[in-house]
Amino acid sequence: MYFANLSFALLNKYLEDALHVGFLRSNDGQYLMTKKGEAFLERYMRFSSRYSTVKADLEALECEAEDLDKMCRPRRGNSRGLRRKGFAALG
DSSP states (O other): OTTTTOOHHHHHHHHHHHHHHTSEEEETTEEEEOHHHHHHHHHHHHHHHHHHHHHHHHHHHHHHHHHHHHHTSOOTTOOOOSOSSOGGGGO
């Protein structure tokens, strides 16, 4: 409870929710993870890892698009340039 920074009330709510969906079962005052809970946790960890990777890739792509957009801007003093609506308008 302390390490998760949860109040007693919030911890109880989460435990009730996990029991309700079948991720945990109660046995003599102890909470045990079910097969469904183990499968969910394993799948969530894979999802979380993939999500982090995709998020980082997307941020890198956004930076690349911004750099390409900057390259399309006319140089100072040059009224002729490729940029009318910008590179970002192509996407």
